[in-house]
Amino acid sequence: MKAAIMPLSRLPSLSSLRAFEAAARRGSFKAAATELHVTAGAVSQQIKGLEADLGVILFTRKIRAVHLTPHGQALQPVLSDAFLAIRQAVDAIRPGKTPTRLRINSSGPIIGKWLLPRLHRFTELRPDIFVNIETEGGVNAMTEDGPDIVIRYAHAAPSDLHSIKLHTELLIPVASPQLLAARGIRSPDDLHKAPILHVANPMRKRQRPAWARWSNVAGLADQSTRQDSVMFQPLAADQVVDAAASGVGIALAQSLLAHGALSDGRLTCPFGPVIPSGLSYYLCCRPGRETVPDIAAFFDWAMHEAAVLTTLNALHSES
Missing domain, CATH: 3.40.190.10 (Periplasmic binding protein-like II)
Structure with missing residues (x-):
């Protein structure tokens, strides 16, 4: 006797999911509208429709800001990962594209609070680079088959690595x-x-x-x-x-x-x-690897992003 196959639940519209993901990632309906080339009102309506479809509230809305509810916080990283994977897969099959993979390792707090909220700006700038984020194995595994870049929180720059102070x-x-x-x-x-x-x-x-x-x-x-x-x-x-x-x-x-x-x-x-x-915080890679174009591109981008923190x-x- 064959086991019964449970039908998959109907997914919300792709446009409403895109609107939510962009607004959640950027923390603003207006910024999401700019990214998606629509009006802020259109983003707001898409998200209201998604909330009605799901039966939950995804954002708390204030005069100058919107904040994710616990439901929104649970949904956002899953959608961000999914859309990034789709974008990378599409770029990979486009003629003339030879995507490369960049492995970045750090601790969970640095990844979650600093890297991920702004990583979309790097992937938009360099869609030809597939970024892999890693927390497993610690940030000391700078071997031949280890990560390309680590972000370390330390008293001093590691003497055995090429390092640039990020912050x-x-x-x-x-x-x-x-x-x-x-x-x-x-x-x-x-x-x-x-x-x-x-x-x-x-x-x-x-x-x-x-x-x-x-x-x-x-x-x-x-x-x-x-x-x-x-x-x-x-x-x-x-x-x-x-x-x-x-x-x-x-x-x-x-x-x-x-x-x-x-x-x-x-x-x-x-x-x-x-x-x-x-x-x-230090950006680190193995000595001599700092001139690899993809690594150099990430270093340049990260230092530009860190300038905001320096101002803070x-x-x-x-x-």
Whole structure:
């Protein structure tokens, strides 16, 4: 007796899925409309139709911004991967195209909070390059059959690799505007009004905890010993940003990881000081490989993208 084959559910329209994916990736209906060569109103209508079709809300809409709901957050990476795979497959069979593959390795937080939200700009610039993102195996596997590029978070540039500093990291106090308003938090003296969030980082075992160093600069008692603190493991550094944006508490966040949420208003830096983390992000490849055209193209693109972060550092350093 043959097993029954369950029919696949009907898919929503491709145009509505494209509109959602572009808006989710860019964080804006207007930016999605520019990418898709339609009006912002058309994007909005496509997404409303998709929400009606699925029976869930995908975005929360505000005056100057839109934010993904949990349903939207679950759908966006799957669609982004699917559309990227389709685009790469189509490019691969076009006459005259000889696509190459570029393997990029880093930690989950760097990939999720910095690389993926802007990777579409590189793939649009270089559709002839297939990008493979890897987190397995760690960022130290720079062997002949390993990744082409790694992005490392380290105290210094690796001496055995060709390395370029991508970003000098700062630690920035951040919280959701709603939490700050609800609890009347306006200065470092108000820090006791909300839990603090921080990362336990084994790379800094010999260094005082970040909140302890921040407290010293701010002239406060050591905040790192508070009983209401919430600690995250190093590979969950991106979750500190998400927790702060959700109103769980005040985080001392890595500026690269918090950049997106600061830019779209989900987080704000309510007060200083801003302190250096003591680490930086480095683009690395095996020596001699830096002249390979695809690797050089990614290095150039990444450094251009990092210029925005440098501006962010300068602004917060003055606060």
